[in-house]
Amino acid sequence: MPSKTMSLKNAPVIIVGAGPVGLCLALALAKAEIASTVIEQLADDNFLEQIPRAGTNHASTLELYDQIGLYEKLEPRGIIAPVFHYWDRPGWKRIAEFDHGVLKNDTRFPYALQCERIKIVEEGLKLAKANPLITVRLGVEFQSFEHDANGVRATVLNESGERETLSGSYLVSVEGARSIVRKDLDIEFEGFTETERTLNIEVSYEFRDHGFAERNYISDPVEWSNLFHWKGPADRWRVHFPTKPHEREEDILAESNLRRLLDRYIDFKSPYTIRGSNLYTVHQRVAKKFRQGRCILVGDSAHVNSPIGGMGLNSGVHDAFNLAGKLSEMMHHGGDESLLDRYERQRRHIALSHTQADTIQNKRRLAEQEPAVRQKNQDQLRRTSEDPEAARKFLLRTSLFDSLREADSIQ
Secondary structure: OOOHHHHOOOOOEEEEOOOHHHHHHHHHHHHOOOOEEEEEOOOOOOOOOOOOOOOEEOHHHHHHHHHOOOHHHHHHHOEEEOEEEEEEOOOOEEEEEEEHHHHOOOOOOOOEEEOOHHHHHHHHHHHHHHOOOEEEEEOOEEEEEEEEOOEEEEEEEOOOOOEEEEEEOOEEEOOOOOOHHHHHOOOOEEEEEEEEEEEEEEEEOOHHHHOOOOEEEEEOOOOOEEEEEEOOOOOEEEEEEEOOOOOOHHHHOOHHHHHHHHHOOOOOOOOOEEEEEEEEEEEEEEEOOOEEOOEEEOHHHOEEOOOOOOHHHHHHHHHHHHHHHHHHHHHHHOOOOHHHHHHHHHHHHHHHHHHHHHHHHHHHHHHOOOHHHHHHHHHHHHHHHHOHHHHHHHHHHHOOHHHHHHHHOOO
């Protein structure tokens, strides 16, 4: 008698969410000749009306994009950023410069690519729609699901506003932090939520005239910041500021407040244009389990974190490729469902020991108030950047190569 895995070999994997992670999963599965159905609540007419965010793509992720034909679509729409800086805002002293060139023997992509999430989903969606193994259902609201040894059934409100049941082999939640699948499975989302919110202001101005790189991490005991460059049309820079818990959203986002923050940031040499702003809350949480039966959590459904360091999007894409490899082994090479337990062991370990640990440390380093500790951190960063082998080791971790290798070693 064929195994349950084999009997479901031709049933599609149902992917809930057409963000970068969900689309990468669908494309990676298609490359492995596994069919999928991607369902997304946003429709064709509003799919691209999303807040720009999450746009630092690390070298390890660029290698994965390249495997599915996505990198060549993204490079012309992004900014190649081989160098990034750490700054001390009091006095605007540059602490350290890191150059990905030291990774030239480790990767074909010795740089980060600054390319926002919205461009990734736009190009990923085009590839998915053109792939005969991927069924894309936009304007479809995921409502509930069932799963057992015979597969999964997802109940949706379809494009016509009617209830419909979709059947598949596995159900993958890439819905984000509010995952219905995770909540309905009663999987605890362990961790904490920051009390302060983070303000993002998008500004058109030539910050490079002040010596900044395309990516900048800025330490300040009162008002730490990040500064990142994004390609246009209308090139812009994203400036992050912390806010106080008691401040009202309308006061924070008032143009007068945005200009007050910017005008005391640096001595602008020419007029700047504010292109937009938004406020977001930072969560540091990891699901207690990444799979239950035929239901699997990937990306933000499984772990959320501070954006400092560009870990969230990248680690989510790494989840997707890891899972695609496990499902391919199961569908085509006789692997059993213990591989999904290995997916959980590997990716949950990375979420806790790399993604969470590093983003918490990144925030702590930028916001540190104790002068002696601040000086110690800065001296360490400077020494690391000036030693080529130490810099290489540092960049292998921050570019997430170390996390991929460590995950592969976990049985």
